[in-house]
């Protein structure tokens with residue numbers, strides 16, 4: 051079967067894939083997208099605020115806690131400071147054909163239309179030249195694509211103290227209105243700025259993919275406070291919105307409910323894509339002219355490993371798996387103890403810390419969320435008190451609460467890798483091993499101490515013992531397993547992300563990153579995917 | 588009212604100072620029927636004894652909960668209480684009871700916190716006297 055007589059066949063519909071496709075279509079190429087693509091449920095009462103939902107829904111418990119109470123964070127259940135909304139679970143629902151066995155790493159994958167970024171928090175931060183040091187190109191080359199992605203998806207932010215770490219690209223819209231807590235933090239920063247800066251700590255507006263004003267059929271943010279529960283106005287960008295708009299474009303074919311197991315190749319060229327139709331469970335082959343893998347770092351790597359194994363019986367190791375170590379640091383603003391809060395406000399990070407690193411590329415990135423509409427029972431149950439006292443405590447500190455998500459950079463190392471495990475049958479399993487860098491615990495402690503110091507200067511207190519080191523894998527910034535390299539080496543790609551092993555194969559997701567800065571990578575994934583779509587011969 | 592519904596009411600009064608109403612009771616029942624509360628490992632003889640004690644009234648609930656938080660956090664009683672809190676905070680009629688500030692500012696907060704911590708410490712001590720023997724009795728009884 052041919053992939054609809056396309057010039058390009060791409061796997062996946064995530065952030066990387068959709069922006070590759072948009073650029074490729076703009077260039078007049080015909081594209082077929084092959085994707086599992088689980089659809090998102092329709093938004094519930096799109097005009098109601100978070101608070102109104104609790105009053106107006108017939109069964110608010112079902113919406114907030116799930117039909118099987120799966121979003122209640124019972125004691126002992128592995129979780130963090132907030133439960134995950136039940137209607138977002140489709141994003142992480144697995145596929146029988148995809149299995150991972152991991153050590154030192156808790157992998158996530160998404161088979162949703164739009165991929166993992168259907169659940170993202172919109173943080174969009176361009177890498178600078180220091181962070182691109184190990185990439186085979188400089189900011190000059192990527193910059194126009196950051197501009198283009200910002201134009202497409204809408205990014206808010208400011209040219210403030212954080213601009214020393216984050217280039218100010220074009221189409222950066224004015225930031226959203228701050229909630230009271232965030233405004234207070236920024237006011238306080240103005241007073242202690244010099245002291246904090248002397249310690250290498252900077253503070254300012256975060257950058258987020260959210261609209262202030264209506265645009266392209268999406269509505270501007272109306273401060274409904276439902277960000278964590280899925281923005282019903284499409285103000286907060288997700289890749290499924292781009293996919294929706296691509297569906298109407300000539301030259302584009304979308305084949306969903308298809309799971310790609312591997313590709314078949316001959317004489318250094320990919321010939322066909324092996325696909326399982328998930329509706330009928332029939333296997334089929336799609337002929338391909340050019341293949342682009344954008345299934346997310348782990349699934350893309352698995353497709354490559356499977357392809358090599360099935361063709362040559364070869365089980366290779368992809369080294370260099372990276373992810374950002376994240377630590378969640380809860381804090382209370384002393385001025386706001388006992389204060390009321392407004393749930394009708396933007397919920398994700400509005401502010402950010404930037405800590406200068408020993409070397410510029412070792413910058414530490416901290417996203418500040420002032421918790422308002424997250425459920426409180428996970429917070430109450432984590433306090434070492436009876437639940438009535440803990441509830442009294444959490445309702446009186448709720449308006450003062452915040453969390454900093456502190457991110458560290460990562461490097462490619464031999465000890466962190468992906469392999470394939472093969473059994474008797476056709477099914478294979480991805481094996482992931484992650485070993486933190488020897489310096490990581492000390493780096494983490496140092497970063498934590500600096501963040502605590504900075505928070506204290508901002509009038510905030512970090513309760514002892516409450517910082518939570520997230521397991522590797524939790525940041526979902528996977529990268530590094532099929533890196534860009536200027537040397538022609540096996541299992542690498544060139545500067546335009548074209549495989550050194552197969553002349554008509556491109557990799558358009560995080561697998562190609564040779565270094566992972568502390569900044570969330572998705573904006574760069576999108577910009578890089580758009581960049582390589584312009585290079586396709 | 589069934590004993591499960593009475594239990595729900597007692598726990599609501601303990602956490603929010605009000606009776607919970609028919610719809611919260613129905614949800615509480617539903618969660619039990621779905622088997623998400625009394626899961627394996629959380630439903631030992633001692634867990635059931637703690638719940639039975641807690642049902643006696645809001646003071647008993649507080650005493651049993653203070654002990655359970657320190658020595659049986661993942662057990663049946665804590666699971667039931669967390670469920671009630673989750674139900675209360677996700678409906679407009681009850682959210683204000685569990686998720687709206689009650690103190691008038693930072694100073695009042697500090698004073699009341701100190702008082703509440705002291706009460707918690709006392710209850711935890713008292714709980715040791717009551718529940719350690721109960722725990723021993725349950726262990727002697729064997730079985731699960």
Ligand SMILES: Cc1cc2nc3c(=O)[nH]c(=O)nc-3n(C[C@H](O)[C@H](O)[C@H](O)COP(=O)(O)OP(=O)(O)OC[C@H]3O[C@@H](n4cnc5c(N)ncnc54)[C@H](O)[C@@H]3O)c2cc1C
Pocket residue numbers: 061062063064065066067084085086087088159160161162163164165166167168169170171172173174308309310311344345346347349350353525526527528559560570571572573575
């Ligand atoms: C809760 C959360 C918050 C986040 N917040 C941020 C943030 O603020 N900022 C940021 O930069 N990043 C954030 N991220 C990370 C971000 O979501 C990912 O970096 C990004 O989604 C990766 O995009 P991708 O297109 O490369 O891959 P994915 O999103 O993984 O997309 C993969 C796509 O491929 C398809 N697919 C996979 N395997 C197959 C197969 N074998 N056959 C067919 N189709 C397949 C899937 O259906 C999916 O469409 C967050 C992630 C999570 C989970």
Ligand code: SF4
Pocket residue numbers: 260270271272273274275276277278280281282283284285286395396397
């Ligand atoms: S506050 Fe969040 S949910 Fe509400 S409109 Fe803005 S982005 Fe959407």
